[in-house]
Amino acid sequence: MRFYDALQMDPSVLKRKISACDTGKEKAYYWTAIAVRSVLIVAFAIVFISLLSGVFGADNTPLAVALFCMMLGIRFVNFEYCIGDSLVALATVLAILVLVPSAAVVVPPVLLIPLHFTAFFALLYMTTQRPEMGNGGLYSFAYIYLTGNPVMGEDLVRRGLMALVGYLICGAILFAKHRHQHKTTRFHHVMGKFDLSQPVHLWQLRMALGVSLVMTAGQVFGVERFMWMGFACASLLSQYPYSGNTITRFRQRLVGAVAGSCAFFVLYLVTPEAFHPLMGPLGGLCLGFCTDYRYKMAMNCFGALMLGTGIYGLQGAVLLRIADTLLGVIFGLVFATLFHRLAAVRLLRPADADS
Template sequence: MKFYNALQMDPSILKGKIAACSTRQEKTYYWTAIAVRSALIVAFAIVFISVLSGVFGADNTPLAVALFCMMLGIRFVNFQYHIGDSLVTLAAVLAILVFVPSIAAVLPPVFLILLHFAAFFAVLFMTTQRPEMGNGGLYSFAYIYLTGNPVAGEALVRRGLLALVGYLICGAILFAKHRHQHKTTRFRQVVRESELSAPIFLWQLRMALGVSLVLTAGQAFGVQRFMWMGFACASLLSEYPYRGNAFPRFWQRIVGAVAGCCGFFIFYLVMPEALHPLMGPLGGLCLGFCTDYRYKTAMNCFGALMLATEIYGLTGAVMLRIVDTLLGVTFGLVFAAIFHQLVAIRFLPMPESE
């Protein structure tokens, strides 16, 4: 296998090849590919996000981060329908990501649940016809992250211009990589053939309703960094096919978050202050080696806590991350159980449960 081809593979696939290797040389080859892949992604992320933030303002860094993730994902996963329709829905998704968070920031709490549900369900429906490919997690991250970082006025204008740049980049990649696929499937056909009892529709409905409720609660009650609650809840609900028993992922999320927070706390104390800005990239670099959900959760804490520490201090940021995670996964666990029971009453047989 060419080294370039190895760089395109997911770490889980590369680790599978490592496990199948019979020689140390082969193992070293694939471990090197994992390391180089991770380093290149982090380096590209720093350059890409820094350039866009420099041009469109630091207050629009969250959209730059979301666009970077979308750009990586859209290379491999399309929307499962005609390229022309896909380009239209991509524009609609970006419009939602730009304007809905700003509207939600000024809307009375009583209207938030309807806004979040309609917007988030639309995003999932347009982008995630095959949840097992990971699009659901990608676009839910973007929606929640931007909801937690709204802008207004001139900054909103700059965010719109940044979204336009992002559309040109992601649209070009989508067209180049996927224009020959799903030529006979139109978006209107996807809408027409959707069934309430279909596993995909139920997954989209559960994700949209659960995340909308937790975001609404976080905003209405003024929870600090409420988007962390949203991330935790969405992570719990993003499994596909969904299960009535969400306890395994519930505990994995808690263990990963606590481990990541403790690791960040220790590293922050022992590392020289001049090296603190490197902790975010360090977490991203380590994330490139992770395939286990708990380890991914732990490494994701580093970048989030690095930013939050500047606002809340080290102890405050760590405690807030843990508390928000507990609130998010607890809400997700209860919501998943209730939703599963309602589905069991309405539709028989029930979706697979463990």
């Protein structure tokens, strides 16, 4: 296998190859691929995000982060319909990500649930026909992150311009990689297949409704850094295949958040101040080696807490991260249980009537 091909692989695939290796030389080859892959991704992220933030303003860094993630994901996963409709959908997705977070700041609270639900369901339906490919987690992250970091006025104009640049980049990748796929499938064909008896559509509905409710609750009750609560809830609801049992993901998310927050707290205290700005990239590097969900969540805490520490202080950021995660996973667990019971009643009713 060429080294370049190894760099394109997910760490889980590379680790399986390491387990199957017979010699130390082969193992070292794949471990080197994992390490180089992680370094390249973090380095490229720093350059890409810093460049866009420098041009369009630091307040628009969240969109730069979202565009970087979209750019990586769109190389491998398309929208499951023809390229023309996919490019229109991509433009619509970016418009939602730019406009809805700002709209959520000014609309009356009573309109927040329908606003979030409509926007988020549209995102999922346009981008995620196969949730197992990861698009659901990618675009839910982008929506929640940008909703937690809205901008207005001139910053909103600059965010729109950044989205245009992102569209040109992601659209070019989408066209280059996927233009020959799903040529006969139009988006209206996808819409015509909507059926809540199908697990994917039930998953989309649950995800959209749950995220819209938790985000609305966070905004209405003034929860500090409510997007952390949204991330935690979405992580439970994004699990696919669809299942009413989210207790395993509940434990994994909570354990990962607590472990990652505590590790950050200790490392922040024992390292010199000059090292602190590097803790975010360090988490990104370590994330490249992780395949277990709990470890991924722990490493994700580093970047989030690095930003949070500048706002709330070290202790405040760590406690807030854990508290928001706890609120989010509890909400997600309760919501998923209730939704599953209601959905089971609704979907089984016709069969019961026939019997």
